[in-house]
Amino acid sequence: MKIGFFQFSPCHGNALENLKLISAALDQTQFDLLVLPELASTGYLFDDPMELQALSEPADGSGVFLGGLITLAARHKACLISGFCEHAPEGLYNSAAAVDSSGVLCVYRKTHLFNTEKALFLPGNSGFPVFTFRQVRLGMLICFDWVFPEAARALALKGAQILCHPANLVLPWCQSAMVTRSLENAVFSITANRIGQETGQGQSLVFTGRSQILTPKGDILAQAGVNEQALRIVDINPMLALDKRFGAGNDLWADRRPEHY
Ligand code: ACM
Numbered sequence: 001m002k003i004g005f006f007q008f009s010p011c012h013g014n015a016l017e018n019l020k021l022i023s024a025a026l027d028q029t030q031f032d033l034l035v036l037p038e039l040a041s042t043g044y045l046f047d048d049p050m051e052l053q054a055l056s057e058p059a060d061g062s063g064v065f066l067g068g069l070i071t072l073a074a075r076h077k078a079c080l081i082s083g084f085c086e087h088a089p090e091g092l093y094n095s096a097a098a099v100d101s102s103g104v105l106c107v108y109r110k111t112h113l114f115n116t117e118k119a120l121f122l123p124g125n126s127g128f129p130v131f132t133f134r135q136v137r138l139g140m141l142i143c144f145d146w147v148f149p150e151a152a153r154a155l156a157l158k159g160a161q162i163l164c165h166p167a168n169l170v171l172p173w174c175q176s177a178m179v180t181r182s183l184e185n186a187v188f189s190i191t192a193n194r195i196g197q198e199t200g201q202g203q204s205l206v207f208t209g210r211s212q213i214l215t216p217k218g219d220i221l222a223q224a225g226v227n228e229q230a231l232r233i234v235d236i237n238p239m240l241a242l243d244k245r246f247g248a249g250n251d252l253w254a255d256r257r258p259e260h261y
Helices: 013-024 049-055 064-076 115-119 143-147 148-158 174-187 238-242
Strands: 002-007 033-035 079-088 091-100 103-109 130-133 136-140 161-164 186-194 196-199 202-208 211-216 220-223 230-235
Touching: 002 013, 002 186, 002 211, 013 064, 033 148, 033 161, 033 186, 049 079, 049 091, 064 079, 064 091, 064 103, 079 103, 079 136, 079 161, 091 130, 091 136, 091 161, 103 130, 103 136, 136 148, 143 148, 143 161, 143 174, 148 161, 148 174, 161 174, 174 186, 174 211, 220 230
Parallel strands: 002 033, 033 079, 136 161, 161 186
Antiparallel strands: 002 230, 079 091, 091 103, 130 136, 186 211, 196 202, 211 220
């Protein structure tokens, strides 16, 4: 299975421009699964929640960004996963959608909001759904979820073989922490971070790049630079993530002691 990420600097407030950028970058490229950054349709910081509201769209694929991604997924015969701002009747969610040619396969609403996101988004209530694409079980995390090991563990216990992780990282620790998330759950992970800088909500943020793809042993199969636009695709055997043995005498699942946790 060919899996990858596209790391770029989303154009603030312009979903169509971001779609064009993504579409141009993926042109002529073959992959089965590709992950894009958190809020790849809108950008990250918004002083005016109404501005973000105007850029939000429903999770059913009827909006500009997810609709465009479905078309793109059909063209590439692939699954695309991207962060977007979800418009729900009760408010906005910082969400990620997985789409293929048939439409939206799964939506995840960010559970652990980071810092000033709390002023813009409702805390996610989707739980950690796992879905199947081409007989491979996939799950999604969004950015700051990395610091809560329960999130990755919940997906892995439900059978996720690949953790798909759209991100807008600003702290320096996630890329190394995800090595442990992959290793302790014996799963592949794809962290698709963004690059660039944004100012708003009383702060100026520099996004840290270094998107990466990790094996179930935590080995790095691909990693982008700190500030480069980068598309990386690698070929993996997702079945490796079904093997939870850990060295000669242990098994990560059989040796858990949940009665003590
Ligand atoms: C983050 O969760 N965007 C840092």
